[in-house]
Amino acid sequence: MSIITASQFDHLREMVLRESAIVLEPGKEYLVESRLAPIARREGLGSVSELVHKLMTSPSAKMTSEIIDAMTTNETSFFRDVHPWQTLKEEILPKLIESRRIDRRLSVWCAACSSGQEPYSLAMLLRDTFPDIVKSWDVTIIATDLSDSMLYRCREGVYSQLEVNRGLPAPMLVRNFQREGADWRIDPELRRMVDVRTCNLAVPNSYPRAASRFDLVFIRNVLIYFDEATKTKILNETSSRMQSDGYLLLGSSEVSISSATRLVRHQFGRTIYFQPS
Ligand SMILES: C[S@@+](CC[C@H](N)C(=O)[O-])C[C@H]1O[C@@H](n2cnc3c(N)ncnc32)[C@H](O)[C@@H]1O
Structure with missing residues (x-):
């Protein structure tokens, strides 16, 4: 397994929406791949697809929270916009x-x-x-x-x-x-x-x-x-x-x-x- 499937992406979108209200537009698979790759590696899994498979079959609060965290965009700066x-x-x-x-x-x-x-x-x-x-x-x-x-x-x-x-x-x-x-x-x-x-x-x-x-x-x-x-x-x-x-x-x-x-x-x-x- 390597690239996440359409049904895995849908599962992830629903989970992210439910837990954080963040809307992942269709076509954001590349974003999901790059944001979740470090978690998959930490978990000793070979791909993001394997990570989502694990999330779908044996979800844990810790993994859910790590995935939500990774899907947030944290861009900021001091005195932003002046x-x-x-x-x-x-x-x-x-x-x-x-x-x-x-x-x-x-x-x-x-x-x-x-x-x-x-x-x-x-x-x-x-x-x-x-x-x-x-x-x-x-x-x-x-x-x-x-x-x-x-x-x-x-x-x-x-x-x-x-x-x-x-x-x-x-x-x-x-x-x-x-x-x-x-x-x-x-x-x-x-x-x-x-x-x-x-x-x-x-x-x-x-x-x-x-x-x-x-x-x-x-x-x-x-x-x-x-x-x-x-x-x-x-x-x-x-x-x-x-x-x-x-x-x-x-x-x-x-x-x-x-x-x-x-x-x-x-x-x-x-x-x-x-x-x-
Ligand atoms: C782009 S940063 C904005 C930071 C800062 N407010 C600024 O304008 O520079 C967006 C922040 O929103 C947080 N965030 C995303 N969804 C959230 C939610 N449902 N509840 C609370 N914070 C959320 C993210 O974790 C992230 O740190």
Whole structure:
């Protein structure tokens, strides 16, 4: 057995959709082959086809989770797209800080955080721009993902030279990271600002619970992997967990959302953001 068969591909597609809501379009067999080949090798199997055969005949929770993890796309970078971070600095965070000055509490959820560049970008931005708020307010950044390997990386907070070269200006790098061999480790204070947890966006019961509703939510560059009904469900579940004047940021290519969502679209500069209606 070598290349996966049509029925094996269908089995895998159904499993990935059921477990993660990720839609594997027909024709993505090559992607499946390249993503699952390392797992097949680790299992001592001769091919991906043998791996899928094993999954179909004697499935285990561990193998299912490893396959789902391998099928996630984890592309990310520090301060990705630049302009949303400018908008956070100039518009969103100042407004939130002004309206929360009595409660002195800021609650952020960074969903689908991948290896952590997004939540740590926010932690750096907050500490650099609003140091007094970070020191004296109750600031919580909950970072979640479905992928165990990405959650591990996010908890570690260690990045290669290539990764820090993507999006981090040199002064920011030396201010916020410590050298560790060839890599860079996030400053412990920033690490402590981020609470890393598992959450499958397809399963609302797994959404994080915060002390209060979220003031700011990031769901960036993940909705593209889901179908329209799933996107709408996720956005409605999310908006019900947000403060009525809270802010939601999506990926640049994800801002055309269904009118069935209870979200109102706003724009500041090049950044589109949403608020519960
Ligand atoms: C392309 S990355 C986006 C990372 C970051 N938000 C950014 O914009 O740079 C997509 C992330 O979504 C995660 N993901 C995929 N399906 C998910 C699901 N059902 N629930 C939660 N996270 C999921 C993947 O594990 C991956 O880390």
